Amino acid sequence: MRPGVLTVYRWELRKLRSQKRTYLGLGAAAVVPIIFVVATGLRGGGPNDVPFGRYIHDTGLAIPLVLLLFGSIWMFPLITALVAGDIVAAEDGNGTLKTILTRSLERGHVFGGKMLAALTYAVVAIFVNGAVALVAGTIASGFNPLVSLSGTTVTAPRGLLLVGLSLLVYLIPIIAIACVGLLLSTVTRNSAAAVVGTLMFSLILQLIGILPGLGGTRPYLLSTQFDAWQGLLREPIDWSPIIRAAWVCTLYALPATVWAYLAFLRRDVAGG
């Protein structure tokens, strides 16, 4: 059997399982909801100025949604960048790129496997965060109906479904961030630079969105797409932000991926 993308993917996951940084990101994704629930539980109040903030003591379903809002500022971009920014550059740092590229793998296979692994990690982090938030929230506030953004009441089971769908929609911009991270990882050949660079990219887009006079760019900023899931929590469901997120994020992710892919295919493997 000839090795291919899936061979690389399997071993990338195996490598991720053996590295500390993997657990740093996943650990943060798991611990933050618990800290949030405990802190708001002790204080009794809530972040009333954000959507669903005022309901966190009424239903556990509100907790993962509030965390999606807070997490989009830097936590989820950072967790995503932690692996996406590292996955190619780490091989440069270790000098192992030459090791794997002198086996029977085409470079495209290596790139594909790495990309899948970076995306998998981001997906797992988001769902770990959502699951822990849901469980911790339910323990603290119960599995109760949720008030939608349109003011209507949503039954708890339907609320659960909507939370799950929200996590899925949230993955759209996360995947775009991962692609940017992968690009920086490929071209900088430096893990720290790529991780920090990806986070800076995300923060700068948010900054552009709040600058006076640049408000018109907001719908096309990657950072804005982190709010697209809120369309699901309206009655009836507003699909327009989700559809926009899909194509806007593609406009970020696709060129970044193509650039990274071509750079990886053509680059000289000189270090190590």
Next chain:
Amino acid sequence: MQTGAPVEVRGLVKRYGDLVAVAGVDLTVEPGDVYGYLGPNGAGKTTSLRMMLGLIRPTAGEVRLFGRDPQVTVRALEGVAGFVEAPRFYPYLSGMENLRMMAAFDGGDARERIAPSLEIVDLADRAKDRVGGYSHGMRQRLGIAAALLRDPRLMLLDEPTTGLDPGGMRDMRQLVRRLAGEGITVVLSSHLLSEVEELCNRVAIVRNGRMVYEGHLSELRRTAGSGYRLRTTDDGLAERVCNAQPGVSDVRMTDGGDLRFSAAEPAVAELSVALVESGAAILALTPEHATLEELFFRLTEGDEDGDRAAALEHAS
């Protein structure tokens, strides 16, 4: 299926901006060769090997491995294995897991060769340990084991003994001899002439990215043996006579005040007569069997330095 010499390199050039790392390398490695790629550090050996393995793109020229171009497809590396600079592995995985990954990336029945390869390089009892805790010598051996997984007909080894202690160097050389004995064609880069002399039948000598010699070691040795050393009562006159004498070449004055030249025996006899007739009395005229070492320095460091090295050697 696969035709062509194990390695054919034509007009290979690699430039990084203004820096010329490899300035035109041509070489052919025949089946069964243990081919020494010899040159001082920084001569462009590693860069050449990287181009042979498809890791970096040549600025010009081409490489064929068994007739196939490693720049086009990794399939050109079928039956080819090796490493450039020190072999690198994932430090957080064990030696065994690293080899399993390599075997997975090789495909075919590479996995079945893990255990025998570990035996050959004598790492079977440390295979469960993380590579992060391996010594340099163990990593070198793991590099060989990883290469053996590919059941290679051609191995490219970049300075495999560098950084090893004397025992490790001996073991590594024995291993290379053993592999060659099993019919594997080996290309071995080295900056150690003694190593190449011990292991290789053919050599390419590179200097500043340029080939200064390619051929059989025995021919190189013959070239090395034709030098003479001359001391007379009038060196200036003697130098002029030498330069004018047919069949005498490569005349130069050493730092020690001796003249050196290359010539065949009959020409030397005629030269001695000519010297006496010119009035330069001969104090010493001795055949100088320049060592390969000396020749190597001459080829790799230029004449001036070559003479200095020769003079040093002579003085000692």
